[in-house]
Amino acid sequence: MLALGALLTGLAALVIVVLARDxxxxxxxxxxxxxxxxxxxxxxxxGTPAGEIESIELSDDGQAEVAVSIDxxxxxxxxxxxxxxRAASLIGVANRYVDVHPGPNFHSELDDGAVLxxxxxxxxxxxxxxxxxxxxxxxxxxxxxxxxFSSWYGGxxxxxxxxxxxxxxxxxxxxxxxxxxxxxxxxFERFLVESADALGAIAERRGELTDLVGNTGATLRAVSSDTxxxxxxxxxxxxxxxxxxxxxxxxxxxxxxxxxxxxxxxPVAPELAPFLRRLAAFAGTAEPTAGELRxxxxxxxxxxxxxxxxxxxxxxxxxxGTALPRTRRxxxxxxxxxxxxxxYTPDLTAWMRSFGGAMAPYDANGHYAxxxxxxxxxxxxxxxxxxxxxxxxxxxRGQSPNLSLGNLRRxxxxxxxxxxxxxxxxxxxxxxxxxxxxxxxxxGAGP
Numbered sequence: 001m002l003a004l005g006a007l008l009t010g011l012a013a014l015v016i017v018v019l020a021r022d023x024x025x026x027x028x029x030x031x032x033x034x035x036x037x038x039x040x041x042x043x044x045x046x047g048t049p050a051g052e053i054e055s056i057e058l059s060d061d062g063q064a065e066v067a068v069s070i071d072x073x074x075x076x077x078x079x080x081x082x083x084x085x086r087a088a089s090l091i092g093v094a095n096r097y098v099d100v101h102p103g104p105n106f107h108s109e110l111d112d113g114a115v116l117x118x119x120x121x122x123x124x125x126x127x128x129x130x131x132x133x134x135x136x137x138x139x140x141x142x143x144x145x146x147x148x149f150s151s152w153y154g155g156x157x158x159x160x161x162x163x164x165x166x167x168x169x170x171x172x173x174x175x176x177x178x179x180x181x182x183x184x185x186x187x188f189e190r191f192l193v194e195s196a197d198a199l200g201a202i203a204e205r206r207g208e209l210t211d212l213v214g215n216t217g218a219t220l221r222a223v224s225s226d227t228x229x230x231x232x233x234x235x236x237x238x239x240x241x242x243x244x245x246x247x248x249x250x251x252x253x254x255x256x257x258x259x260x261x262x263x264x265x266x267p268v269a270p271e272l273a274p275f276l277r278r279l280a281a282f283a284g285t286a287e288p289t290a291g292e293l294r295x296x297x298x299x300x301x302x303x304x305x306x307x308x309x310x311x312x313x314x315x316x317x318x319x320x321g322t323a324l325p326r327t328r329r330x331x332x333x334x335x336x337x338x339x340x341x342x343x344y345t346p347d348l349t350a351w352m353r354s355f356g357g358a359m360a361p362y363d364a365n366g367h368y369a370x371x372x373x374x375x376x377x378x379x380x381x382x383x384x385x386x387x388x389x390x391x392x393x394x395x396x397r398g399q400s401p402n403l404s405l406g407n408l409r410r411x412x413x414x415x416x417x418x419x420x421x422x423x424x425x426x427x428x429x430x431x432x433x434x435x436x437x438x439x440x441x442x443x444g445a446g447p
Contacts (some may be wrong), residue, residue: 021367029116034064035085038420042097043068046361050074051246077110078103084122088416089350095419105363343412376400412438
């Protein structure tokens with residue numbers, strides 16, 4: 001009886017050990033800094049949760065030693081594995097996780113407790129690291145510069161905005177000027193030398209220059225004697241210059257085409273003169289036709305040319321009068337839709353950024369994400385061999401108590417695991433408030 005009792009006790013202990021066995025693997029990742037990781041943060045492989053952070057300690061050489069556990073489905077890791085600290089989304093501060101890229105399966109397996117050196121890890125870069133890279137005098141000088149700009153622009157915000165509008169074009173023009181000067185420095189040097197020679201020649205003829213100035217003075221006195229005509233000319237000059245500037249501005253895009261036209265015409269220029277003579281004769285003959293064409297387009301009077309036909313198109317006017325107000329109402333009615341979708345922009349951006357990363361990792365069988373996910377299609381059946389997955393009947397799918405349905409009103413940030421600082425899901429009572437979302441519909445929770 002004692003032997004039988006001891007045998008039963010041993011079998012019970014063996015069953016307990018087998019059931020309580022943890023098939024996860026532990027590793028230590030060495031980072032330059034912890035990047036605001038906290039204990040309990042996720043470890044992901046291919047975008048899928050594969051473990052969590054167990055502890056964060058400071059190593060003897062001042063590095064962050066992050067101890068992680070990897071689930072048995074994703075372990076053991078192989079040589080060549082790398083790890084990167086990433087942000088789960090744009091919402092929150094401490095919502096970080098460790099993204100692991102496993103090494104190829106044909107490499108050797110890493111032992112339990114193996115260390116992934118800093119050469120194979122990448123930490124996240126925070127804004128304060130940029131300022132910490134500056135020494136104290138530099139930071140003090142930067143602070144004084146910012147205070148100086150604050151005092152300088154205080155009360156002159158409109159002037160500062162106006163100056164900022166022209167700063168970029170001015171810098172661009174100056175950069176193009178210096179680029180042109182540097183492109184042909186020999187020509188620029190010749191320009192300076194020739195300018196000096198020209199000034200020397202003017203100095204040698206200062207007598208003639210004096211006479212020129214005297215004659216110019218006499219001319220100006222003669223002009224000033226007729227002030228009425230001069231005043232009229234000054235009044236009419238600005239509009240003429242403005243129209244001339246507009247004409248030159250409209251002709252500017254055609255200068256490049258005109259230059260290419262001249263270059264293409266250079267081989268046939270000798271034959272162009274006879275053609276132009278024949279064209280002049282043709283133009284004289286076609287003058288009546290051109291006059292009739294002008295009258296067809298724009299003839300004095302009402303309802304007798306193409307311009308009047310377009311102006312009198314009543315159907316187009318009625319359609320425009322109906323379509324434009326409807327378009328304005330549609331845009332106004334769509335404002336609540338855009339206001340509802342705006343807080344979800346970070347989640348959409350994070351999905352677009354991380355989708356490719358989830359598809360990229362692969363092993364000897366191909367890429368991880370190569371099949372379509374089917375939820376609640378199998379059930380676990382216990383048997384003496386340790387259990388197996390058996391397919392459910394289609395009618396029985398979706399009946400599991402562990403399957404959460406109806407998550408249709410998630411708040412922004414609810415698509416990822418809630419960060420340690422509680423900054424997600426995002427719920428606000430201000431301008432970004434969203435009465436249509438339910439904070440309880442977060443990752444791992446159901447309605």
